[in-house]
Amino acid sequence: xxxxxxxxxAVGLSMDAFAxxxxxxxxxxxxxxxxxxRIAGSFGFFQGIMPLIGYTIANTFSDKFEAIDHWVxxxxxxxxxxxxxxxxxxDGEELPGGDPSRWDSVLVMSIATSIDALAVGASIAVMPHxxxxxxxxxxxxxxAVIALVTFVLCFGGVxxxxxxxxxxxxxxxxxxxxxxxxxxxxxLLEHTVFA
Numbered sequence: 001x002x003x004x005x006x007x008x009x010a011v012g013l014s015m016d017a018f019a020x021x022x023x024x025x026x027x028x029x030x031x032x033x034x035x036x037x038r039i040a041g042s043f044g045f046f047q048g049i050m051p052l053i054g055y056t057i058a059n060t061f062s063d064k065f066e067a068i069d070h071w072v073x074x075x076x077x078x079x080x081x082x083x084x085x086x087x088x089x090x091d092g093e094e095l096p097g098g099d100p101s102r103w104d105s106v107l108v109m110s111i112a113t114s115i116d117a118l119a120v121g122a123s124i125a126v127m128p129h130x131x132x133x134x135x136x137x138x139x140x141x142x143x144a145v146i147a148l149v150t151f152v153l154c155f156g157g158v159x160x161x162x163x164x165x166x167x168x169x170x171x172x173x174x175x176x177x178x179x180x181x182x183x184x185x186x187x188l189l190e191h192t193v194f195a
Contacts, residue, residue: 002131009142013150018157020183023161026161047150050114051142054117054123
């Protein structure tokens, strides 16, 4: 696997996290660097650590987890998105009620959007050891690139979403919740209907 392929894999894996980051930025309205770092850092960390986990357990558990990974992502994203929609129903608040930068929300969203990276880690374990994978710790380099690309895209995604969130106010939380649920449905359909 060459660096170009690795970069494209990293971008592809980070798209769900990027979309969630944009919707999180829309909900936050006025983001602080600390909140942005927490969101982007958590997404980057989990996108980077999941391939290592997948690589490590590829021969033992990948077939068993692959059967349910899409359901786990669907349930987690559906829960967070549903919570955002529920909180958007509350009246009398100028700012959206939910805070997607809270650690509990960030962890759930990070895990849910990085589950596909487990499969990538498992596939790295069985790929021919060429290009990046020919290096002694090539699998670590793959995970680091995935983490870095995800962090950069998600950091920008929160800023982008925040700019749109200021324009749309409370409706941004509804859009954010619908995006999360939509991503969960997309993951579920990709693994069941379109597999």
